Amino acid sequence: MFNLFKKKKEDNNKGDQYLSLKVREVVKETPDTVTIFFEQPEPYLDYKAGQYLTVIFDINGKEERRSYSLCTSPFVDAYPGITVKRVKGGVVSNYLNEKIHPGKTIEIMKPLGNFITDYHSKFKRDFVMIAGGSGITPIMGITKSVLVNEPESKVTLLYCSRSEEQIIFKNELEKLENKYEGRLMVIHNLSQPEDTWTGLKGRLNAAKIKDVLDSTVDIKSQNNKFYVCGPEGLMDTALETLKNLGIPKDRVFEESFYNDLEAKEKELKAEGKLSPELTREVSVEVEGETFVFEVPAGKTILEAGLDEDVDMPYSCQSGLCTACRGRLITGKVDMIEDAGLSESEIAEGYILCCSSKPASSDIKIIIE
Numbered sequence: 001m002f003n004l005f006k007k008k009k010e011d012n013n014k015g016d017q018y019l020s021l022k023v024r025e026v027v028k029e030t031p032d033t034v035t036i037f038f039e040q041p042e043p044y045l046d047y048k049a050g051q052y053l054t055v056i057f058d059i060n061g062k063e064e065r066r067s068y069s070l071c072t073s074p075f076v077d078a079y080p081g082i083t084v085k086r087v088k089g090g091v092v093s094n095y096l097n098e099k100i101h102p103g104k105t106i107e108i109m110k111p112l113g114n115f116i117t118d119y120h121s122k123f124k125r126d127f128v129m130i131a132g133g134s135g136i137t138p139i140m141g142i143t144k145s146v147l148v149n150e151p152e153s154k155v156t157l158l159y160c161s162r163s164e165e166q167i168i169f170k171n172e173l174e175k176l177e178n179k180y181e182g183r184l185m186v187i188h189n190l191s192q193p194e195d196t197w198t199g200l201k202g203r204l205n206a207a208k209i210k211d212v213l214d215s216t217v218d219i220k221s222q223n224n225k226f227y228v229c230g231p232e233g234l235m236d237t238a239l240e241t242l243k244n245l246g247i248p249k250d251r252v253f254e255e256s257f258y259n260d261l262e263a264k265e266k267e268l269k270a271e272g273k274l275s276p277e278l279t280r281e282v283s284v285e286v287e288g289e290t291f292v293f294e295v296p297a298g299k300t301i302l303e304a305g306l307d308e309d310v311d312m313p314y315s316c317q318s319g320l321c322t323a324c325r326g327r328l329i330t331g332k333v334d335m336i337e338d339a340g341l342s343e344s345e346i347a348e349g350y351i352l353c354c355s356s357k358p359a360s361s362d363i364k365i366i367i368e
Contacts, residue, residue: 016110016287017313018056021045023104024079029168032086033134034097035071037079038106045080047111049073049141050227050255053082054109054315054323059091066092067315067323069138069229069255070111071169073145075119083168085134109313112322114342115255117142117225119149125223127153128213130238132160132204132230136168138255139229147180154182156216160189160204160234164197187212204234206241219245229255256339261318261355265336274334275359282363284326284353286312295358301333301365302353312353312367319355324367326353331363 021038029035038045052069068082087093100106115138127146129139136159143155161167173186189200189208200208213219226247228238235256242252268274277297284291284305295304302324305312315323319337328349333356341350353365 018107019045019110020105020107021080023100023102023106025102026100029083030085030166032097032166033083033168034100035081035083036096036100036106037072037081040079045111047074047080048113048116049075049145050115050117050138051111051113052138052321053080053111054321055082055092055096056107056109057092057095059095064092065109065315067321068096069113069115069141071137071140073141073148075148076144083134083137083140085168109315109323113138113255114322114340115142115227115229115253117146117253119145121150122152123150123223124152125150125154125225126217126221127155128217128224128226129155129157129159130204130209130226130228130230130234131157132234133162133166134168135230135234135255135257137229139227140169140172142227143184144176147176147184154217155180155184156212157184157186158189158204158209158212159186160191160230162192163190164194185216204237206237206244209238209241210245213245219247222251224251226252227255228252229257232256232258256320261337268334268336274357275332277357280358280361280363282331282358282365284310284312285364285366286310287367299357300354301356301358301363305353314354317354319352322352324353325350326365326367327351329364329366331358332360333357333363334359 023036024039025037027035047070052067054065054067057064068084070080071083072081084093084096086097131139146153146155177184177186189204190197191203193201217224226242228235279294279297281294282301291310293304293308295301302312302314313323315321320340322340328351333351335351335356337355338346340352
């Protein structure tokens with residue numbers, strides 16, 4: 001079907017990427033963090049440890065979408081769950097911490113994300129996890145999956161929190177350490193500890209990371225895998241340290257919850273790396289239906305599509321989550337942020353509509 005006109009939202013039927021989940025349990029992890037477990041739908045929710053769900057709410061008359069990592073493992077946990085840390089001024093994070101209760105139904109987009117790994121009982125690997133704050137969420141699911149699937153593999157977790165009270169999954173991590181003694185080592189680093197704290201303290205730096213690695217893993221081994229997730233500063237420190245230690249890029253996996261798209265665009269403009277901003281017509285195919293609309297100068301393809309009431313999938317709108325991923329068939333775009341895409345996806349022509357602006361005419365995109 002070819003459609004040159006607006007698609008009315010009231011006429012939309014959500015596609016296959018959407019699902020409704022009923023809340024089974026809400027667990028208070030810390031004073032400002034909850035884990036929300038969902039009943040399994042029929043058929044079961046198919047997900048990989050480390051992926052995320054996008055929740056969709058109508059709050060104060062406005063549709064709000066946010067992505068939250070699954071903290072559970074499909075190999076261990078009977079019910080899928082997301083962990084949400086309250087953010088100051090965060091519309092959705094505060095709503096989820098205050099208003100959600102068992103029995104409530106939440107609309108979601110099905111799981112997405114590449115912060116994952118494959119498992120095999122014959123593998124013998126060392127996993128190094130570096131997490132900060134709520135960045136523990138996807139790493140928790142991966143850790144549990146490794147421990148249950150690979151009896152010969154080990155996990156070292158360096159987890160940074162503000163204080164003991166703010167350690168998410170504190171009790172569960174202790175239980176896992178006891179259950180998998182010798183295979184799981186959890187090292188906590190607190191930035192604002194009490195005087196009685198005897199562990200690592202202060203900001204995470206290269207020296208601490210190197211000390212942990214020197215005492216736990218052989219960094220030269222090709223069987224190591226490194227997973228990093230947390231605040232921007234922690235991630236920058238961890239990734240730079242791993243690079244300086246000679247860890248190959250293909251063994252380091254990162255998941256970022258934070259991105260300043262506007263600042264990055266300004267930087268690219270200053271460097272002369274972006275095309276002139278012009279109003280251009282684009283063609284976008286969504287679930288077999290084609291829409292043609294203009295993208296005004298300065299707007300992203302996603303922004304223009306939503307303005308025209310085209311039901312394009314999206315979530316973070318900052319180039320991190322890949323919910324808005326599409327394949328560029330013809331034409332050229334300037335993609336401000338591509339962190340959510342793998343190198344192979346970029347090579348295959350995939351773009352993120354939320355961070356892409358037209359750089360030529362004759363643009364056609366297929367959102368699969």
